[in-house]
Amino acid sequence: MTEAAAPGNDIPPFRYTAALADEIERRWQDIWEREGTFHAPNPTGPLADPGHPRAGAEKLYVLDMFPYPSGAGLHVGHPLGYIGTDCFARYQRMAGRNVLHAMGFDAFGLPAEQYAVQTGTHPRITTEANIARYRAQLRRLGLAHDERRSVATIDVDFYRWTQWIFLQIFNAWYDTDAGRARPIAELIAEFQGGSRPTPDGRSWAELSVAERRKIVDDHRLAYVSEAPVNWCPGLGTVLANEEVTADGRSERGNFPVFKRNLKQWMMRITAYGDRLLEDLDKLDWPEPIKLMQRNWIGRSTGAHIGFPVSATGPAVAGEARISVFTTRPDTVFGATYMVLAPEHELVDALVPAAWPAGTRDAWTGGHASPRAAVEAYRKAAAAKTDVERQAETREKTGVFTGAYATNPVNGAQIPIFIADYVLAGYGTGAIMAVPAQDERDWDFAEVFELPIVRTVQPPEGFDGKAYTGDGPAINSAAPDRGLDLNGLGVAEAKARIIEWLEANGHGAGAVTYRLRDWLFSRQRYWGEPFPIVYDETGAAIALPEEMLPVELPEVDDFSPKTFEPDDADSNPETPLSRRRDWVEVELDLGDGPKRYTRETNVMPQWAGSCWYELRYLDPTNSQRFVDAENERYWMGPRPTGDSGRPDCGGTDLYVGGAEHAVLHLLYARFWHKVLYDLGHVSSVEPFRRLFNQGYIQAYAYTDARGAYVSAEEVIERDGGFYLGDTKVNREYGKMGKSLKNVVTPDEMCAAYGADTFRVYEMSMGPLEVSRPWETRAVVGSYRFLQRVWRAVVDEETGALRVTDAPADEATRRLLHKVIDGVRGDMEGIRFNTAIAKLIELTNGLTRLPDTPREVAEPLVLMLAPFAPHVAEELWRRLGHEASLAYADFPTADPALLVATTVTYPVQVNGKVRGRVEVPADASEDDVRSAALAAVAPALAGREPRKVIVVAGRMVSVVA
RNA sequence: GCCGGGAUGGAGGAAUCGGCAGACUCGGAUGCCUCAAAAGCAUCUGCCCGAGAGGGCGUGCGGGUUCAAGUCCCGCUCCCGGCACCA
Numbered sequence A: 001m002t003e004a005a006a007p008g009n010d011i012p013p014f015r016y017t018a019a020l021a022d023e024i025e026r027r028w029q030d031i032w033e034r035e036g037t038f039h040a041p042n043p044t045g046p047l048a049d050p051g052h053p054r055a056g057a058e059k060l061y062v063l064d065m066f067p068y069p070s071g072a073g074l075h076v077g078h079p080l081g082y083i084g085t086d087c088f089a090r091y092q093r094m095a096g097r098n099v100l101h102a103m104g105f106d107a108f109g110l111p112a113e114q115y116a117v118q119t120g121t122h123p124r125i126t127t128e129a130n131i132a133r134y135r136a137q138l139r140r141l142g143l144a145h146d147e148r149r150s151v152a153t154i155d156v157d158f159y160r161w162t163q164w165i166f167l168q169i170f171n172a173w174y175d176t177d178a179g180r181a182r183p184i185a186e187l188i189a190e191f192q193g194g195s196r197p198t199p200d201g202r203s204w205a206e207l208s209v210a211e212r213r214k215i216v217d218d219h220r221l222a223y224v225s226e227a228p229v230n231w232c233p234g235l236g237t238v239l240a241n242e243e244v245t246a247d248g249r250s251e252r253g254n255f256p257v258f259k260r261n262l263k264q265w266m267m268r269i270t271a272y273g274d275r276l277l278e279d280l281d282k283l284d285w286p287e288p289i290k291l292m293q294r295n296w297i298g299r300s301t302g303a304h305i306g307f308p309v310s311a312t313g314p315a316v317a318g319e320a321r322i323s324v325f326t327t328r329p330d331t332v333f334g335a336t337y338m339v340l341a342p343e344h345e346l347v348d349a350l351v352p353a354a355w356p357a358g359t360r361d362a363w364t365g366g367h368a369s370p371r372a373a374v375e376a377y378r379k380a381a382a383a384k385t386d387v388e389r390q391a392e393t394r395e396k397t398g399v400f401t402g403a404y405a406t407n408p409v410n411g412a413q414i415p416i417f418i419a420d421y422v423l424a425g426y427g428t429g430a431i432m433a434v435p436a437q438d439e440r441d442w443d444f445a446e447v448f449e450l451p452i453v454r455t456v457q458p459p460e461g462f463d464g465k466a467y468t469g470d471g472p473a474i475n476s477a478a479p480d481r482g483l484d485l486n487g488l489g490v491a492e493a494k495a496r497i498i499e500w501l502e503a504n505g506h507g508a509g510a511v512t513y514r515l516r517d518w519l520f521s522r523q524r525y526w527g528e529p530f531p532i533v534y535d536e537t538g539a540a541i542a543l544p545e546e547m548l549p550v551e552l553p554e555v556d557d558f559s560p561k562t563f564e565p566d567d568a569d570s571n572p573e574t575p576l577s578r579r580r581d582w583v584e585v586e587l588d589l590g591d592g593p594k595r596y597t598r599e600t601n602v603m604p605q606w607a608g609s610c611w612y613e614l615r616y617l618d619p620t621n622s623q624r625f626v627d628a629e630n631e632r633y634w635m636g637p638r639p640t641g642d643s644g645r646p647d648c649g650g651t652d653l654y655v656g657g658a659e660h661a662v663l664h665l666l667y668a669r670f671w672h673k674v675l676y677d678l679g680h681v682s683s684v685e686p687f688r689r690l691f692n693q694g695y696i697q698a699y700a701y702t703d704a705r706g707a708y709v710s711a712e713e714v715i716e717r718d719g720g721f722y723l724g725d726t727k728v729n730r731e732y733g734k735m736g737k738s739l740k741n742v743v744t745p746d747e748m749c750a751a752y753g754a755d756t757f758r759v760y761e762m763s764m765g766p767l768e769v770s771r772p773w774e775t776r777a778v779v780g781s782y783r784f785l786q787r788v789w790r791a792v793v794d795e796e797t798g799a800l801r802v803t804d805a806p807a808d809e810a811t812r813r814l815l816h817k818v819i820d821g822v823r824g825d826m827e828g829i830r831f832n833t834a835i836a837k838l839i840e841l842t843n844g845l846t847r848l849p850d851t852p853r854e855v856a857e858p859l860v861l862m863l864a865p866f867a868p869h870v871a872e873e874l875w876r877r878l879g880h881e882a883s884l885a886y887a888d889f890p891t892a893d894p895a896l897l898v899a900t901t902v903t904y905p906v907q908v909n910g911k912v913r914g915r916v917e918v919p920a921d922a923s924e925d926d927v928r929s930a931a932l933a934a935v936a937p938a939l940a941g942r943e944p945r946k947v948i949v950v951a952g953r954m955v956s957v958v959a
Numbered sequence B: 001g002c003c004g005g006g007a008u009g010g011a012g013g014a015a016u017c018g019g020c021a022g023a024c025u026c027g028g029a030u031g032c033c034u035c036a037a038a039a040g041c042a043u044c045u046g047c048c049c050g051a052g053a054g055g056g057c058g059u060g061c062g063g064g065u066u067c068a069a070g071u072c073c074c075g076c077u078c079c080c081g082g083c084a085c086c087a
Helices: A018-035 A079-092 A111-119 A123-140 A156-170 A184-192 A209-217 A267-281 A285-295 A327-336 A370-383 A385-390 A439-448 A489-501 A628-635 A662-679 A747-750 A754-763 A779-792 A810-825 A831-846 A851-862 A868-877 A922-933
Strands: A059-064 A098-101 A172-175 A178-183 A222-232 A235-238 A258-267 A299-310 A321-326 A337-340 A399-408 A412-419 A430-433 A506-514 A530-535 A540-542 A586-589 A595-598 A653-656 A690-692 A695-704 A716-718 A718-724 A725-734 A900-910 A911-919 A946-950 A955-959
Touching: A018 A123, A018 A285, A018 A595, A018 A868, A059 A079, A059 A628, A079 A098, A079 A235, A079 A653, A111 A123, A123 A747, A156 A222, A156 A662, A172 A184, A178 A184, A178 A299, A178 A662, A184 A285, A184 A299, A209 A267, A209 A385, A235 A327, A235 A540, A267 A285, A285 A662, A299 A327, A299 A489, A321 A327, A321 A337, A321 A506, A327 A911, A370 A399, A370 A430, A370 A810, A412 A540, A747 A754, A754 A779, A754 A831, A754 A868, A779 A831, A779 A851, A779 A868, A810 A831, A831 A851, A831 A868, A851 A868, A900 A922, A911 A922, A922 A946, A922 A955
Parallel strands: A059 A098, A059 A653, A337 A412, A653 A690, A900 A955
Antiparallel strands: A172 A178, A222 A235, A222 A258, A299 A321, A299 A399, A299 A506, A337 A430, A399 A412, A530 A540, A530 A595, A586 A595, A695 A725, A716 A718, A718 A725, A900 A911, A946 A955
16 A cells, blocks of 8 residues: 555645545535435426426436445446546536436345355345445445435335336237237237137137137247256356356356256347347447347348158158248258258157168268167267367267258258257258358268259359359259249349249248347346246236235245256256245135245346336336336437437436446346337337446466465566565456455545545546556546645645636636537546646646636536545635535637637658747738748758648648 | 457557647656655656757558558558357
8 A cells, every 4th residue: 555645744734635635525425415415306206306406407317337236345446437427427417417327236146145155144134235335435436426316126115116027028928010019918809809810710719718828928028938048057047148158158157057948937038139139220339339239139131941851751741841041042052951950849750760772871870770860969969068069179960860851942852960050049940051152061061971062153263162252143043943043143042032932832031030038037046036926727927016026035045956067967946946835825816815836936137237227217106117207307218309310218328348238238128128118118228328438457466376466565676576576477357356456446545535536547548448457656646636736725824825816818728728628528428638638727727826716716617527525625615605516517718719829830741840830810821931931941942842731730841 | 260349658548530649647767845755846758879959760560542641541460359050
């Protein structure tokens, strides 16, 4: 720790020291809290305040990605974004807007539960203690949050509405014709009234209760499905696709993950694939993040094509067809074989009793019958984790099923294989293989010696294998079937073949998504219980709204049953299932008291973060999750502006790390759209503008054994790093307890004060860029605040050093230039350059014998977003009674921004050889002749060939 | 492999529209103050040659466009992030 701020014996009594900063900061934090300075008035409800200075003003909703309150507390990296939004919000408030800025806690989740498992302490106890600690740490930073609006996802008052939203989703279906979700009751009414046919055409009245329920449940946006899920034995729970890393391990804990068929709650996010994709265009988000979402949704257009199966297998009727999805229907003439995913449902029915005559040995996997071969291959594929698949080279494996299909365009008999390079979960789980135009198919064809027919002419000189580029179609005609693609480019050929497929009943154009439905249940304790019970038939029944909340019951053992991380055959067991007295419940759901069984899964951690931004708007509302008028005011779409493009609504700024690019941001958009469709919110998107802050990173040091040593004690010398006399190795990365390189905001506040810490974090670089933490550099911001203080307050006497005499011309011009620049920087979230300008202005003042009030006051106001405490203190000392939180941010006088003279650098052949000062309104000819005179020696009598005068910028002479 | 982002002094960064590269800060050097130190303040600080005046070089590398390129174009290298057999 540095002693920079330790008050020495002969430090001037009124110097801005850490001790003084501490006193000022705590005093102002108390004042703000006591006076409710940062309460933002709602249009209606208990938080309305018509007398507020910003009531009815133009609104601005600034949002941070709320934290998970970890037991380790904050390090200096965590508040970077929070300080950024605070500076922005404080500026906007001074600029006249009604600013909503609040902070809550994403408090359900694994770490508290794991800690509870280890210690036996209830997760609520540890979580609430952690929240209290976070609140204290954040308060110490002087963040101007409306504390009345702080919520935590674990609050019963909060999660009752999470459950309520779940019910809305459960009780809704996606009407693809209308392109939106509608209440499930409307679907039932359509079935009942006959305006919508049932799947098998029977009338609604003919169906049994169970049949009706099945049909309805199959439409719901939240549904139970028995489907392949990511089972993680080491965590004892299943995970969403998004929670599994590329190498097949859990994002949390890094345990192996296995594909298992298990009954789980799913959310039909795929229904929203198109809208989640299209509406990205309406958002003011960083392009890379939009791109990541686009890739994740993975929309591809192509066609479904039906390949009739040659009836070799015992159970296949003559008319059976295998439907494939392809993005290249134009290449169908080159389809020389087919591949099904090993899990494909038709496989069993296809497999004949014996290998067809002439089957090559290489296709059989050495098995005597197709059935044995398929069994063996499936078993081998299922036993592999994704890690193992990854580790293996991409050598293609597979086995012949013994069956053949007919290529619908030319009647060719093509063999059907199963192979794990075809994924069960994508498209139809089956492909037509076109080796000539697909690299994977080419590889497989090489291994199994399958024919390769080019159907797109590769360009001259192409010496690769598969050719995936554009070119004229070849070998692609079936004149007797009225089909000829030859000579067409890829796009035209696609259009022609789709037309033909549709006309001849062989297929149709289609769109497929990489996005899968969202696995929504977790076999854990510390999460929101589902508002669902099961009746004696096992049907899932939603509890009525009046029965909310379903409170999380107390249990003795918080842990789900966990297993050896590699135990793929284990089965989940939830903590809640052990509370039989809670699980078994008697309820009257309209047809008299009956016995029901509660759902014992809980919701994933993402649930609360899918809608918390809405609860900030109306946190005390007990009638609705958010009042419609309050939602419309804070988040509703803005009137269509000059662009003519309708606004999507949502928060005006959302700041957080890029690690949530697809998880949280996609889920939250999905929920918001459901709520929009059902008429519960007026905004189409939750987060209009997104800003990804960078990370504060840190150096860590290891000794010869590779053990981390305390970074604080390492010294740099002679180009190396030393702990005492021992040389240590430097690494760069995260800040963390185990890396022994944590620096906390508490330490920084103690050594310099919160204002210095804030200024340092905002000045060290652009908010969106990651950068290394350097404690020794913090002193620069401290000196800056000391200089500001000294410009206003005499360090020896404490008296004001401010004069009412007007500022000199140069200082005044500097002030207005800075005001103009700082305003621009604040709007553009360029706080580092805004602070640099304030430092320049301050450094300009230190040369003066005393400080003109006309400069001191705007300087203090402009400093306020970054260093609010010291700014408030100076503002008061300058004679203002009220807080500056609502004071007008300075405005530049345009007249003072225009310079009277301009200094032109004069280049000769690209090099600056002189400069001339001319009146700002000098004519171009005057500038030219003055410039030529200034560089006459450099020209040495040569006649310039060309002279370029860039008005206000420079003169360039070509000699 | 594919997609995205980046590379500027010893360090973090600035240059917002193709117009003086290096604002501002740290670090370093020298000085003031001091018995001394700390703190604070002042001056200097891209690299090379030169006593100096001055000159040359310089934004990852190689080319190009332009009176003028950190910025635009073409071809690379390295670093960071995402996805990864998605038909």
